[in-house]
Amino acid sequence: MTTAAGRPSPGQVTIADVARHAGVAASTVSYVLSGKRAISAVTRDRVLASVRLLGYHPNAGARALASRRANVIALVLPLRAGMQVPVVMQFATAVVTTARAHDHDVLLVTSDEGPAGLRRIAASALVDGVLLMDVELHDPRVPLLRDLALPSVLIGFPADTAGLTCVDLDFHAAGGECVAHLAGLGHRRLALLGAPTAVYERGTGFAHRTRAGVREAADRHGVQVVTLPCGEGAVEVRRTLTELLDRHPDVSGLVVQNEAAVGPVLATLPALGRRVPDDVSVVAICPEEFAGHSSPALTCVPVPAEEVGRQAVSLLMGKLRGETGPEVTLLAPRLTVRDSTAAVPVVGVSDDR
Structure with a gap:
């Protein structure tokens, strides 16, 4: 079935239709949509323009079966004593927004399950990778992350970062x-x-x-x-x-x-x-x-919750593509001076004339 303009109906559009419209191979369209291979900006823009024009929507289930990917990442949230929920939500919002830009959804998990929760996530095959917040210096989840075949990024730093990928403010x-x-x-x-x-x-x-x-x-x-x-x-x-x-x-x-x-x-x-x-x-x-x-x-x-969240997702996406990223990413602090600080008054000196 086609439209009056001769284009396939949106519900019937296939990846082959997008490829023909963009003048590229079907594999190129697949690479643009999955991010599995670097594609030139010009070609990428042309493919995405065809996707939008034709109204192509890849079937999530078929895509997951073909790629053995769920296109979902887990974010382990620290909703426990001493953690400020508004700040945690800033990190979460940045992660969700950035993940969607990479065509991934986010599964929110609380940290109360500890290592058992990570084992459950890994065994379920529901997610492609995991982001872990509120990292302790001697975090009991860290040894498990090193052993699991599940890509991970830590928002925070344990005492030993060997074999891990960590990002946070310094x-x-x-x-x-x-x-x-x-x-x-x-x-x-x-x-x-x-x-x-x-x-x-x-x-x-x-x-x-x-x-x-x-x-x-x-x-x-x-x-x-x-x-x-x-x-x-x-x-x-x-x-x-x-x-x-x-x-x-x-x-x-x-x-x-x-x-x-x-x-x-x-x-x-x-x-x-x-x-x-x-x-x-x-x-x-x-x-x-x-x-x-x-x-x-x-x-x-x-x-910088938004920047940390963005970088954490980008690092995880790189690991899902098989890239080797840095173990440690420290964001440099930037002090902003406002009205709450001033020089110490000099005792005994008066401005009176």
Whole structure:
């Protein structure tokens, strides 16, 4: 059956029809649609134009049988204590959007099953590969990932990355950037309000790496720093800040690495008699929107969830094509200065004339 214009009806369009219309071999159309082989941009655009014009829709079941691919990847989400759901969803949205651009769907799996969940996914043949979030330094899932014949990419870093593919923000360097900024403004006594206690107890990599980066940078810049876990919510934040300032009243710079604590920190400090940034400067490692909507606007190192998600999917797609990618991809931190940080006032100097 054909249309009045002489083209096959959309429901009857085959890959051979697309090939004839584009003036290429059927195998070239297959390679363009599957991404299994590099095709020139000109040819690719011509094929895709024919696909759109003819209304070709490859049958997912037949395609999977032919390629032995499910065209689905799994994303293991860390929906557990200490993890901020809005931030996790930023990563998930980036993964889903990028996967669709590669003609893949995403199966969402929670991390509570541990290694057993990965075994179940691998045995099911439902997915072609897996993305793993919230990676611990000594993650019990990592040895299994090395043994499974299932391509994987980790969003985060275990202590040993050998034989793995990992991508994340360089949290060690991010901690260092925050300290360098505050030290450059003359602050000599700093504090890190880190992730909740549960996150450190699990050995989650990003929290430990940030804390190590803060401590090493403090030594480098000759400043003092105290590091504390920080719980969620106004009550926990007030308790933590009250104890911190009672014990260390000379703290004039705070580094915050708990997205849920950012707002309460900025609200609690004035209630404790500390103005931001006149008395205490605050810098955070958090998503950009947390910083931009704070009052005052927050100096921060943004967590690039969208970029990490995109790169994780791209690395996984490369592995599915048989490519060998880097073991470690670290995104460099970028500090954005806003209104929450300022130079330490010089005591005893007045502007009065």
